[in-house]
Amino acid sequence: MSSSVPFHTQLTSIMEVLMNAAVSEICELVDDGYAVLHLEISRSQKENDVLKERLHIMETRNAHGHGKKSVGLAHEHSIRNHLPVKPVLNLETGENRYNGSPMGKELNHLCSDEEHPSKENEDSVKQSCAVMKSMVKEMRKPGCIQIKEERLEGTISLQNYPMIKGESSVESGADEDKRDVIGHTQIDSLFEDYDSHINADQESESTFQKLQHTNVAHHVQRQGYSGLWTPRSTETDSEDPACSYAAEMSPTRVTAHTKQQRQNSVAEETLFAVESHNVKPEAAMLDSGPYEEKYQSSSNDNYYDNDSSNDLHPQNSISSEASENFGNIFSNSQENMRENTARSKVGIVQRYMAGHTIQHRVGKREKRFVCGFCRKSFTCPKYLQSHQRVHTGEKPFSCSQCGKRFGQAGYLKKHQNVHTGEKPFVCPLCGKRFADSSNLIRHKSVHTGERPFICIQCGERFAAKDNLRIHLERNHSGCSSAEDVMSPSIP
């Protein structure tokens, strides 16, 4: 009986079956991955709605409870402590990471959202939800890659804090000594003092309005540009910011490209002439989705990689426990401040305390205008033109004092502080003044003791990315990998 079928035939058929199974499994995995990406995109709209709703609720509650500050504090604190999943914030991108087993919880969230899907997303969401469930089983197997997910909860309350210039003069110097002794508790109480000036009623509305323009940065793994490549529009003609200036070209500039441009060197093969028929449909789809990918202009930086490759780094596990104390610092930083009531420092305190990158620059508009030098895309021809000065070296704005030239008027304005000595940004904790807002933001780590930047080579932690950069340069011979978590590391 069995002799009628030669052994090798049996073997062949078995192999065939196995191969087919393997192929179909691979196909399924590919499809699943595709579905996940789709889901990420389609989810955005719903997340925004949920966000708005939650913010509204929180604002309302805060407005009610504002008379009794401690109550409001406790309330918000409890909200934070009851977040279903601990967010781990990336200081640089503002993105949240989830460790442990992120997929399960996130999936529940996703699938509960299925009850109210937007019309255009309904099908894909349902489909993806089913796919995701099946994927979870796979994901939970040991050694399987965990897909980073992000949530909006836990980040809302920290967003949208305005930077307010400190106009009142603060007697500094004497306070410098406080730096080392101010702990988190003291920072909190300090912050409470400022907070007492908040006008919650006035602010809740504007906060909400701001949120409407806010989107959470959504990082999609990408391999290259995904911009809609269009020929430069004639609208560009109407934009000529440099018309009243003698455009000056720095001869070295065109050839002396930045690292970023080096990274984009592919694009330099096709200067200017990026035709619309070069558009790749897939890329176009990605870019026109509800989420706008934040192009990491800082991706040139070779010691810290915001790119997807790093998201999968096992060191992410560090962040889970490190995020434990995160919420404590930010107790009552709900409302925005008004300049007229809070005056100077209050706004900066909130920003100061927010402690993570606010991703509210993520627009929804389509980036139709593409740089022919580097293929970076912009929503408006004005931005494109401004951007292209990076390549051309045009610097229409010059300092009347020292003659230094700048590509944007804003650079010049900042630069003027060098001559005027103006330092409008004041640290509320030590009174130190800064001419540049970002320097004040950075300065905060002096007081908070946060060390979110971790060298994955040796595990040493740093308060600033700069420190890590130097560390890598000096100790690991320019090694490029680093990890950061958004949490203070209090020993």
Add this chain to the structure above:
DNA sequence: AGTTGCGTCGATCTATTG
């Protein structure tokens, strides 16, 4: 046009170690 906020580079200060 002006503003804002993120980001980086390079310089200097400071503490530690041999």
Add this chain to the structure above:
DNA sequence: CAATAGATCGACGCAACT
């Protein structure tokens, strides 16, 4: 004292926003 490495900050580039 010199070398080393971390901490801090001034200055400015960039791009998205008002």
